[in-house]
Amino acid sequence: MPAAVRAKLHWLVPLVAAWLWFCSVANRSAEQVLGLDNVENYGLAVFCQLFWGWAELGEWMQTIHFGYVDSWMWSGHRVGWLPFVGWLYGLNPDPVWLTRIQVAVVSLGAFPAWGMGRDEIDERHGGYVGLLLYLGFPPLTALALQDYQDLVLCIPFLLGAIWQCRRGSTTGFILFALAACMCREELVPMVALIGLMHPGSWRQRLPWVIRAAVVAGTYAALIAWIGRDFSGYDNPMLSHSGDMVVQWPPVWTRSMDDVHNFYLAFLKPVHFLAFLSPLTALPGLGALFFHLTAPAHGGVDTTWTGHIHHMAPVVGFVTAATIESTGRLVRWSSRLGRARRPVLALGGLSGLAVTLILATPWVNYLGLQFSMTIERPDNIAPEWALVDDLPADASVATDSKMSLMIANRRHAYTYDESLPDKRPGEGLSALDFILVRKLDRSWVGLIQEDGGKPIGETERYELYDLR
Numbered sequence: 001m002p003a004a005v006r007a008k009l010h011w012l013v014p015l016v017a018a019w020l021w022f023c024s025v026a027n028r029s030a031e032q033v034l035g036l037d038n039v040e041n042y043g044l045a046v047f048c049q050l051f052w053g054w055a056e057l058g059e060w061m062q063t064i065h066f067g068y069v070d071s072w073m074w075s076g077h078r079v080g081w082l083p084f085v086g087w088l089y090g091l092n093p094d095p096v097w098l099t100r101i102q103v104a105v106v107s108l109g110a111f112p113a114w115g116m117g118r119d120e121i122d123e124r125h126g127g128y129v130g131l132l133l134y135l136g137f138p139p140l141t142a143l144a145l146q147d148y149q150d151l152v153l154c155i156p157f158l159l160g161a162i163w164q165c166r167r168g169s170t171t172g173f174i175l176f177a178l179a180a181c182m183c184r185e186e187l188v189p190m191v192a193l194i195g196l197m198h199p200g201s202w203r204q205r206l207p208w209v210i211r212a213a214v215v216a217g218t219y220a221a222l223i224a225w226i227g228r229d230f231s232g233y234d235n236p237m238l239s240h241s242g243d244m245v246v247q248w249p250p251v252w253t254r255s256m257d258d259v260h261n262f263y264l265a266f267l268k269p270v271h272f273l274a275f276l277s278p279l280t281a282l283p284g285l286g287a288l289f290f291h292l293t294a295p296a297h298g299g300v301d302t303t304w305t306g307h308i309h310h311m312a313p314v315v316g317f318v319t320a321a322t323i324e325s326t327g328r329l330v331r332w333s334s335r336l337g338r339a340r341r342p343v344l345a346l347g348g349l350s351g352l353a354v355t356l357i358l359a360t361p362w363v364n365y366l367g368l369q370f371s372m373t374i375e376r377p378d379n380i381a382p383e384w385a386l387v388d389d390l391p392a393d394a395s396v397a398t399d400s401k402m403s404l405m406i407a408n409r410r411h412a413y414t415y416d417e418s419l420p421d422k423r424p425g426e427g428l429s430a431l432d433f434i435l436v437r438k439l440d441r442s443w444v445g446l447i448q449e450d451g452g453k454p455i456g457e458t459e460r461y462e463l464y465d466l467r
Contacts, residue, residue, distance in 0.1 A: 014114035014131060021135045022107040023371040025144050029099040031367065031377040032145065033404070034384065039307065042400040042414060044147040048095050048407035050074060054083060055090025063413055063422045064403050073230050078223040079150045080182030093408045098148045100374075106144040109134055109156030112176075116163040116320065120327030129348070133322050134159070136355045138362035139266055139315055142304055145366060149309035154183035158316030161191065162280060165198050165208055166324070173208075174215055180316075181219040186290075190283040190313055192216035197280045197320075250293040258302040263288075266311070266318055269358040270351050274321035276328055284317030304365075382458040383435065390433055398435035402461065405435070415443060428452075428466055435463050 032038050045064045053061045061070045068074045072082055089098055110131055117130020134140065143152050157180035164172035177191050195212030198205045254263075267274070274281045291310055294300035301307045329347070333340045362368075387405045390396060395411035397419055406412040413419040415434065423430035428450050436443050438460055452464035 013127060014110040017131050017135060018107040018110035020372060022104055023374055024368055025141055026100045026103045027371050027375050028366065028368050029103055029145055030096045031379060033096045033099055034377055034380045036381045036401060036404065038147045039305065040147065042403040044095055045403040045407040047148050048098060049412060051086040051089035051098065052093050052408045054086035055093065063411060064407060064418055066418045066421045071230060073227050078185040078227060081150060081153060095404055102148050102152055103144050105153050106140065106155055109159050112156060112160035112163045116323050119167055120324050121330050129326060130323050132352065132355055134319050136359055137271065137319060138359055141366060143309060143312050143315060146309045151184045151309045152312045154180050154187050155312050155316045157183065158313060159320050161194050162197055162320040165194050170211065173211065177212065177215045178219060181216060185223060187313065188216045188220045190286060193283045252292055253294060253296045254292050254302060262302040266314055269355040271318050271322045273325040274318045276325035277321040280321035280324050281317055284314040287313040383461050386435060386456045386458065386463045394432040395430060396433045397431050399437050402435055431466050433463060433465055435461055437461055
């Protein structure tokens with residue numbers, strides 16, 4: 001075997017680790033989707049319909065949610081990855097496939113974690129530490145299970161950009177930094193700060209500060225120019241920043257319970273070491289500041305079953321800072337002389353033990369099971385079978401909980417949310433079929449008065465033909 005090939009064989013380790021983590025998490029995400037136990041069913045349904053419309057019709061449109069506009073900036077966000085994920089979704093238009101795309105992207109962060117661990121800690125053993133600090137970080141798994149949220153995709157790209165910046169690879173840094181910016185507009189100011197993380201004196205860092213600013217600034221200018229005529233939905237980051245201009249100092253919207261039950265988890269099992277690398281952790285503190293001052297219960301949550309995807313950048317920077325800090329500790333240990341080897345061995349074993357001990361409750365809480373293969377879950381909501389045979393061009397409505405089932409079509413509505421907004425004044429006449437919750441007595445009564453014919457039912461829902 002050529003020496004050049006042997007030198008690259010070590011990359012099989014993160015490949016295997018990424019695959020095992022991907023299978024275990026992807027199987028759980030499939031259980032959530034098919035069991036309709038997502039963070040937000042209709043939020044995932046909106047993404048599915050957007051991507052389906054782009055892949056099938058070449059247009060951005062959605063009828064699931066009240067208020068969102070028909071544009072690639074549908075909710076005010078600027079996401080460069082949107083069309084690419086849309087094309088991927090078109091290969092297999094299925095919400096399970098969409099969540100697997102997200103889990104797969106996050107799992108690929110094993111590669112920069114491995115590379116950065118080898119560069120920062122130790123060429124022989126550091127990669128394993130990097131993998132443990134990345135794949136063994138419970139908040140990472142919790143974020144990967146956030147249905148689909150483009151912001152979550154930034155985690156491996158941020159880690160890769162920091163790794164490439166610290167190792168001095170201009171091309172690698174630009175590619176990773178651009179990929180991170182494309183995950184959402186709020187990443188732009190964070191990416192601009194990554195140049196500060198280049199090792200050495202401030203004079204050595206200055207070219208990297210300029211590179212980071214140029215990449216972030218160029219991308220910001222591009223999306224601003226493309227979206228120059230956009231109107232209809234405010235950009236959340238700019239709105240929140242504007243609120244702080246009006247009222248300063250800002251209102252802290254979180255409690256000490258949130259600190260104990262949510263925020264402190266981002267410093268465990270050993271990720272409190274991130275504070276030893278303050279420049280690398282710095283951009284994450286910016287994201288944390290916005291999270292601490294965001295309106296409570298406005299889609300920026302501090303409960304693990306809620307919308308926590310806004311903490312994704314924090315995971316990227318904290319993980320990178322922890323790997324860097326571990327390397328610092330290893331270098332500092334050279335002062336210990338003969339005691340160095342046993343101290344490092346004890347430290348490594350202690351870190352592994354703490355990670356396993358603290359990760360075990362998370363495995364149970366998140367419902368994870370170790371797997372080496374992709375599997376189809378047994379717990380599938382029976383309502384999926386009701387809508388399987390409906391005509392692809394039919395106009396269908398259901399409630400927000402079941403909206404995921406009808407998302408892959410042009411005319412899909414939620415009768416409890418979007419129908420009056422997207423088809424004002426039409427009511428049932430806008431529909432061919434409706435899947436209604438039996439306890440929604442008023443809707444059931446209207447459907448029956450309108451002559452709807454029941455054609456299928458489950459314990460909680462009934463499907464009516466309105467044609």
